[in-house]
Amino acid sequence: MMEKLLFVGLPEHKRTASFEFFTQLLENTYQIEYTKITIDKNWTNTTYAYNRIIFWQRLPPPEHLRAVSPTSVVYVPMYDEARNYNRQVIRTWAPFKIISFCRSIHEDLTAWGFNSKYVQYFPKPMVEAPLPLAVHKAFFWKREGSYINEAIPDAMIPLLLHDSGMKLHYHSETKPVCEKEFEDMVASRSSWLRSKEEMISLLRECSLYIAPRESEGIGMSFLDAMANGLAVAGADNPTMNEYISDGQNGYLFDLMKPLPINLENLQQVREKSLESCQAGYEKWEKEKWSLIDFIEEPHPSSLLVQVPRGFEYRSLKQKSMSFRAKRLVKRLAGK
Structure with missing residues (x-):
């Protein structure tokens, strides 16, 4: 009998099938149920029924996670949102295994002591050669x-x-x-x-x-x-x-x-x-199964993570003025 897995994601991603490539992989191993990230405060009363819980892009508030065993949780952050988080938020990820589909965030997290797994996704090509066009x-x-x-x-x-x-x-x-x-x-x-x-x-x-x-x-x-x-x-x-x-x-x-x-x-x-x-x-097809192995393997009982104060993701070379302003506010707040 398959283990039960709760997949928690944003409604718009389910509508656009953004995580379908990942859930199709999971369905080979787990019986999956879906819920949206806007869960109510009583949702933890039902989490005992699941062997694994995966959060896609966003974690719920800490008070909603207290009743969940950290060893059952896998978090999948997305770079475009995670780049806005301050160090206090990022340090709350330490109890969980992390799957990164962005190499840059994976390199930062592993350097800071997190348990992160990286695999790069590619879709299957839909044409054999670029189509000839009369007008580009x-x-x-x-x-x-x-x-x-x-x-x-x-x-x-x-x-x-x-x-x-x-x-x-x-x-x-x-x-x-x-x-x-x-x-x-x-x-x-x-x-x-x-x-x-x-x-x-x-x-x-x-x-x-x-x-x-x-x-x-x-x-x-x-x-x-x-x-x-x-x-x-x-x-x-x-x-x-x-x-x-x-x-x-x-x-x-x-x-x-x-x-x-x-x-x-x-x-x-x-x-x-x-x-x-x-x-x-072709590489994704070979490596994607390592994600299942990572989900199944034990998570270290304690990790020493050190997120630098006032850090910048080293890979974000170019920042819009509005992004610079948001980061400045966080730095002035000592975050």
């Missing part, structure tokens, strides 16, 4: 900024594509009309899509995907682009710079001083992007 377009998904992650502003797009002759597909679920300053670049638009298949169909009409945020937890949207033969241009931050080598299988740009992207070798970069996705997928 860049796909830009207008995202709204949030308290955990800043979106790439519209005004940056003309700078990145300056003098490239590249047309633009502009996708926005909340703002279907793009900025006037680059309206002449727009060849097509889309808003709310009913299925992932519709999104993939639009992606395949483009040759370049502009990653829409300044950092990512995993980066499912740009990974889908790579799997469909697009080159990806992203900020030189995790996780984009963990998947992309600038000018080889994609493009990295400086958030604070964006320069035009050299797209002369775009076709070769598209080919390398798809090749790296194929190689990454």
Whole structure:
């Protein structure tokens, strides 16, 4: 009989199937039940029924965790949110095993003494070769900024594509009309899509995907682009710079001083992007089972963790002004 596992995640991630690749792996070993992170204070009364509990991206308040055995808990933080946490919050992770899909956060956590396991995820490529296109377009998904992650502003797009002759597909679920300053670049638009298949169909009409945020937890949207033969241009931050080598299988740009992207070798970069996705997928298929081993192995009864005061994740090279302001407030508070 399979052990029971409680998977606690955010409702929007279940809706978008962001963690489906992981739960499909877990379903080979565990009987899974799902609940959302906004659990009430009485939820711990039922946790005794589960052999394992996995928290995806966010932990509940400490008072809701006191009745849970730490040895049964695995936490999966996401870089784009975790980069905003202060040292007091991060130190509360010490009792738990941690699965990191971002190499940068894994390296920091292990250096500080945490029990972290890292595996890089890649999706299965959906095309055998980049599709030939009569007109090259860049796909830009207008995202709204949030308290955990800043979106790439519209005004940056003309700078990145300056003098490239590249047309633009502009996708926005909340703002279907793009900025006037680059309206002449727009060849097509889309808003709310009913299925992932519709999104993939639009992606395949483009040759370049502009990653829409300044950092990512995993980066499912740009990974889908790579799997469909697009080159990806992203900020030189995790996780984009963990998947992309600038000018080889994609493009990295400086958030604070964006320069035009050299797209002369775009076709070769598209080919390398798809090749790296194929190689990454094959590696993921071999290594993903080590995550089950990690979940099952005993967690050290006590760990000495030392999160430096006033730390910065060493991998976050570029920070928006709003992010700098938030970090300054935390530092002034001695966190």
